[in-house]
Amino acid sequence: MSDLLVSLEVGTHTVRALIADVSDDGEIHILGLGQCESHGIKKAEVIDPAAAQTCVQTALTIAEDQANIVANEVHLVYSCGGIGASLQHASVPVMFNGVISEDTVEDVKDNARAVSIPVEREIIHSVPQHFYVDGQPGVINPVGMVGSKLELDMLVLHGETTRMQNLVRVVNESRADILSAAFGGLCCGLAVLSEEQRKRGALVLDLGAGTTDFVSYSGGVPSYAGSIPVGGQHVTHDIAAGLNLSFEQAEEIKLKYASCTVDLAERAGSVTLDEDALKPRKVSLRDLNLITNARMEETLMIVRNRLAEHNILQRLSAGVFLTGGGTNMKDVLELAERVFKTRVQVGLPLNLTAGEEQLPSEAELPELATLVGMMQNVRLERRRKAPSGGGGFWPFGRRSA
Amino acid sequence: MKFDHAQLFPNGLGCRMLLVGVGSAGCKALGALVRHGIDSNDPDAPTLPDSLAIHTDVQALEASKAPRQFCIGDGFSTGGDVMKGKACAEEASDKLREMFGSYRLIFFVTGLGGGTGNGATPVFVQLAREMGAFTLVMAVMPFHFEGERKRLKADTGLATLCELSDGVVCFPNQRLFSILEQDTGMVEALAAADSFLADGLVRLWHLLNEPGVMNLDFADVAALVQHSNGTCTLASVEASGEDRIPKAVEAILTDALFDRGTIISKARAILIGIIGGPDIRLHEIERIHTEIADTCQSDVVFFSGVTMLPGMEDQISLTLLASEMWIAAPAPVDAGGGATGLVQESLQLQDAPTNEFLGTDQTKIDGENLDIPTYLRRGIKLGGL
Numbered sequence: 001m002s003d004l005l006v007s008l009e010v011g012t013h014t015v016r017a018l019i020a021d022v023s024d025d026g027e028i029h030i031l032g033l034g035q036c037e038s039h040g041i042k043k044a045e046v047i048d049p050a051a052a053q054t055c056v057q058t059a060l061t062i063a064e065d066q067a068n069i070v071a072n073e074v075h076l077v078y079s080c081g082g083i084g085a086s087l088q089h090a091s092v093p094v095m096f097n098g099v100i101s102e103d104t105v106e107d108v109k110d111n112a113r114a115v116s117i118p119v120e121r122e123i124i125h126s127v128p129q130h131f132y133v134d135g136q137p138g139v140i141n142p143v144g145m146v147g148s149k150l151e152l153d154m155l156v157l158h159g160e161t162t163r164m165q166n167l168v169r170v171v172n173e174s175r176a177d178i179l180s181a182a183f184g185g186l187c188c189g190l191a192v193l194s195e196e197q198r199k200r201g202a203l204v205l206d207l208g209a210g211t212t213d214f215v216s217y218s219g220g221v222p223s224y225a226g227s228i229p230v231g232g233q234h235v236t237h238d239i240a241a242g243l244n245l246s247f248e249q250a251e252e253i254k255l256k257y258a259s260c261t262v263d264l265a266e267r268a269g270s271v272t273l274d275e276d277a278l279k280p281r282k283v284s285l286r287d288l289n290l291i292t293n294a295r296m297e298e299t300l301m302i303v304r305n306r307l308a309e310h311n312i313l314q315r316l317s318a319g320v321f322l323t324g325g326g327t328n329m330k331d332v333l334e335l336a337e338r339v340f341k342t343r344v345q346v347g348l349p350l351n352l353t354a355g356e357e358q359l360p361s362e363a364e365l366p367e368l369a370t371l372v373g374m375m376q377n378v379r380l381e382r383r384r385k386a387p388s389g390g391g392g393f394w395p396f397g398r399r400s401a
Numbered sequence: 402m403k404f405d406h407a408q409l410f411p412n413g414l415g416c417r418m419l420l421v422g423v424g425s426a427g428c429k430a431l432g433a434l435v436r437h438g439i440d441s442n443d444p445d446a447p448t449l450p451d452s453l454a455i456h457t458d459v460q461a462l463e464a465s466k467a468p469r470q471f472c473i474g475d476g477f478s479t480g481g482d483v484m485k486g487k488a489c490a491e492e493a494s495d496k497l498r499e500m501f502g503s504y505r506l507i508f509f510v511t512g513l514g515g516g517t518g519n520g521a522t523p524v525f526v527q528l529a530r531e532m533g534a535f536t537l538v539m540a541v542m543p544f545h546f547e548g549e550r551k552r553l554k555a556d557t558g559l560a561t562l563c564e565l566s567d568g569v570v571c572f573p574n575q576r577l578f579s580i581l582e583q584d585t586g587m588v589e590a591l592a593a594a595d596s597f598l599a600d601g602l603v604r605l606w607h608l609l610n611e612p613g614v615m616n617l618d619f620a621d622v623a624a625l626v627q628h629s630n631g632t633c634t635l636a637s638v639e640a641s642g643e644d645r646i647p648k649a650v651e652a653i654l655t656d657a658l659f660d661r662g663t664i665i666s667k668a669r670a671i672l673i674g675i676i677g678g679p680d681i682r683l684h685e686i687e688r689i690h691t692e693i694a695d696t697c698q699s700d701v702v703f704f705s706g707v708t709m710l711p712g713m714e715d716q717i718s719l720t721l722l723a724s725e726m727w728i729a730a731p732a733p734v735d736a737g738g739g740a741t742g743l744v745q746e747s748l749q750l751q752d753a754p755t756n757e758f759l760g761t762d763q764t765k766i767d768g769e770n771l772d773i774p775t776y777l778r779r780g781i782k783l784g785g786l
Contacts, residue, residue, distance in 0.1 A: 047760035082762070229764040230771050237757045238774035242783055247757065287783040294775040301549075302766060 003382070004031075006063070007374040008056070008074040008176065009184065010167060012041045012210025012233060013325060015055040017063040018371040019071055022379050028372055030354035032067030034059040043229045044079040044210040046166040049173070056174040066358060075378050076181040077370045079211045080167050081159025083124070083183055083227040087310065088112045091132075091151040100133065100142045104150055112154035121158045125183060129153040129221045138219065155222055157183055180378060185213030185225050187373030188323045190380075192347035193217060202318035203340070204347055205303065206370060207326020209233045214303050218315040228302050232326050235295045242291045243283045249273055255328075257285065258292040260335040296332065300339040313340070321347030323369035349373070419504040419534075420452040423522045424486075426512025426541045426598065428454040428465035433599030434606060435468055453500060455525070457489050457517045471500070479516025482768060483554060486520020497528055507534045509566075510602065512541040514551035519558035526566045536566040537622065539635070541598055542573045544590060550767070557780035563632060568622075571632040571725065572598055573658065580657045597658075604637040604720045608674035608706055621704040625672045625722055633672075634664055637720040645717045646685050650692045653719045664725050666696050672704040672722035678713035689719065 002023040009016050019032040036058040040048030064071050090111035094100055113126045131139040132151040142150055171178055188204045198217040206213040209232040215225040232254075239258065240250035257271050271288070273281040307313050319342050326332060327346050336344040348365050349372035360368060422431030431454050454467030458478035462470045474489030490497075501507060507529045511518040522538065529536045540559055543551045563569050574594045581590055605622075625633060636658040640649035654662045665671065673693060675686060686707055694703070757772075758764075764771040769778065776783070 042758060042761045043764070045761050228766070229761075233757070234772070234774075237772075238776060240757075241774045242776055284783070284785060287785070290781055290783065291774070291776045294779055294781055298771075298775045298779075 002029075003379065004069070005375045005378055006060075006071040006074045007077060007371040007378075008060070008171065009077040009370050009374075010041060010046075010052060010056060010170065011038055011208060012044055012231060013208070014038055014367070015041075015052075015059040016368075016371055017056075017059040017071065017074070018368065018375070019063050019067040019069065020372075020375060022375050024379070024383070026376060026379060027351050027353065028349070028375055030352065030358045030360070031069070032063040032065070032071075033358060033360065033368075034061065034063030034066065036062070038209075042210060042233075043231065044208070044227075045163055046080070046170055049166065049170050052170045053174045056171060056176070060174070060176060072176055073179050074171065074176045075374050076167075076171060076178050077184045077187055077374045078164065078167055078181060079184045079206075079208065079213050079227050081121075081124070081161075081163045082229065083157055083159045083185075083213075083225075084121075085224060085226050086115050086117075086156045086158070087224070088115050088154045088156050089151065090114075090154065091149055094147050094150055098146050098148060100145050100147060100150055102143055105131075105143060108150050108152045109154070112152050113156060115156050115158075117158045120160055120162065122161045122164075123156055124159045124164070124181075125155075125157040125186060127155040127157075127186075127222050129155055129223065130219065140220075155224065157186075157225060159183075180381070182374055182377050183213070183225070183227070184208075184370040184373075185215045185227060186222065187371075187377055188213070188347065188369045189215040189217055189222060189373065190376040191349040191369040191373030192321050192323060193318075194350065195220070197318040200318040201315040203307070203312075203316050203320045204369075205300075205320060205322050205324075205336070207232065207322060207324040207329075207332070209325060212299050212303065212326075213324075214307075216307060216312050216316065218312070223315065224307060224310050224312055226303075226306055228299060230295075230299045230302070234299075235292055235329075238291050238295045239288060243287060245273070245281070245283070249281070253283065253288060254292070257288060257330075259289045259330040260293055260296045261331040262286065262289045262293045292329075293335070296326075296329070296335055297339065300336055304339055316340070316342055319343035319345060321345055323347040323366045325367050327366040328363055418451070418506040418508060419501065421507060421509045421525065422452070422454045422465070422467060423509055423511040423525060424456055424515055424517035425458070425461050425465075426518065426595065427510040428456050428462055428467055428470075429595050430510050430539075430599050430602055431467040432465035433595070434602050436466070451504070455497075455517075455521065457486060457521070471496075473521065479520060481551075482516045483520040483558075486516040486518070487524055488520075489517075490521035490524035494524070494528060497525065498532065501525075501529050501532050501534065504529075504534055506537070508537045508539070510539045510541075510598075512543070513555035513558040513562075514543040514547060515554075519554050522558070523561050523565055526562060530565070530567075537568050537570065538562050538566045539570045539572060539598075539602070540632075541594070542571060542575065544574045544577075544594070546587060546590070553779060559632070560780055568625075569632040570722065571634050572601065573634065576657045576660055601635045601637050601720070604674070604676070604718060605635065605722075607676060607710075608708060608720055621672060621706070622722065625670050625702075625704055625724065632725055633670075633722045634658060634725050635720070635722050637718065639716065639718045641716040645715070646688055647692075649717050649719045650689055653721050654693065654696055656721075659721070659723060662696065664723050665693070665721070666698070668697060668701060668723040668725065670702040670704070670724040671697060673706070674720040674722075675705075675707045676710060676713060676718040676720070677707070678716060679709050679711060680714050681707070681709060681717070685717075693721075 002021045005022050007018045015036045015038050017034040021029040036055045038055055040051030046052050060071055090108050092108045094104055130153050131142045133139050133142050133145050133147040134149055185206055188206045193202055199220045201218040203216045211231050212228040216223045236250045236254050239254055240247050269285045270282045271285055320340050333344045346366055347369055349369050422428040431452050454465055454470045456462040457474040459472045459476035462472055473493040479485040509522055511522045513519055526536050542555050577594055636656040638649050638652040659665050
């Protein structure tokens, strides 16, 4: 049995639509991939709805043509809304004959969700982590167990309502209905990590153009997640400012030459832009790398510090995985290894197949993690809701758990 | 090696000096110096310099017990905000111009990394220079445990001060770690740093003001720092007993603040200040100079001073100021070493083009506007082609 799914990401650099066949056991077969250079999106937020809408329509159309089907219903991946995280703990007494029922579990989840957040925000994900039955930790499914008290650790993510609604409006106006939506950071984790890696503990970092999103796993469940509104475009902007270039020129040399590490001992070289122009521009390679390194290191350190605050750095034995466009930056793995002091790899979506024409290039694969992860999320949600349901890992749907 | 045989007559400080403590570390050091002067029963104790303690935190100011206190801002401290420290200092410019008025030499003592030290001190130094005074800054650099953000701010502040002032004497707290007990708590470590700083300041003051057999004065310190092309580091040791000379020399050559002596061996200029009792002998002075010179570069420039104090019989105090090319310490997380370097360009945060992100909320994390390029905020110097 397989499902035909469409996932959509309105990124700051690229809008992408993925159409694929998703089998029950998680095999994802790409039927069509549509990409369009993004306009009207900055730091993952919609600032020009009309422009963004056009991009969404284009991406969907391209994907539809490749897959030869109509894609009017999408599952949306997002990073907008200034996403924040909160670790909650709740407890409920177990009623009646001391057997924990589905209702008890729902009760404790409701309690955990009762986190006080500012009025302009709403909860986008509430991810149950571990249950405790009478103090016994690490319980995955307490239904049917006997006890007097049920507790729950829960990760709650929240975002700014208006900003998310703006994105929803853009997608709806471009003739697509949104069946479900999820935070991109969480999706990446589902795409690139194996079950073992999720158990051992791992961090997935999505280095996007507008934001840097992350999710950490421990003991099989997400331990923390978040979104930093700094991304690849900040690197480009820094380069433009520092080397006195236009944004486009800066983007060009960033992609071609910039390195995330700086070797101060190396003799400074230079690179030439606009070689064919009347006045080609020469810029210092050392300066380029100093600028790039400063920004990339700072951004990675912000993530590291957030994780350190919640004692997560010690629980990443499977290491760090990078996804998103930023993964293609020169020496980014090395920089990340220095910042996180653990092994860093490129995160590739697992169980991905495609026909020859639809096969993505190796460089593109890390950028598909969010879209692929969204599909895994949908599959798991549907499986959980199936009558036989229950047990194992809980995925995250919109405002449900 | 050269001895400065110039004056045979004691030569007190020819011009007036003002000692200014800025921020918590500076005000505390000032308070300690003043207390030392007051406690000393020695009738020949040097007269205290005119001093001024400046802070944004009125409570900390009072606690320092410095004789002359001046609070800038609303009295509730900057909360680590460098821009706020700068604003408070600028607001008080007129008053400060009055206070700095007649002094030819102004010696600032400040701890870098916080809001007042980093923000206000450059403003004061600039002001002092505009009034024609010679400015020296003693900058205390924070411990690594005080956090990376603080360390980065301190490095940036140090570079700004190097550029603005006539010279900077550096006091790197982190080097004290090697002499503190393994399990020293944070509070104790900070208290120890305060006491080392005050100690160093007191000794330097003695050296500069005591009429001596061989005189050192502020001009020598000024010449030293100008030779440094960077910063200087200060350390002092004391020894007593028969073998006090070799003991003192060994202690200073392996002092923690000099990174166990590596600073001395690499220094371009060194100032040696010796304080001994009336029983000090010429051959002892010569021995000290020889042993120190042996560990230095052959072309190092020496400044020397010897002072005799009654009551210092059988004791010797050695103070060394060594020039040091300050390199910002690599981040404890060893992030490539490329992110922070010496800075010679002033921060122009207001000019940073931010219209790229127009239409979105400013990305503010921990009070910093992250839309401004990182290399600008960290003060990284771009070399050009």
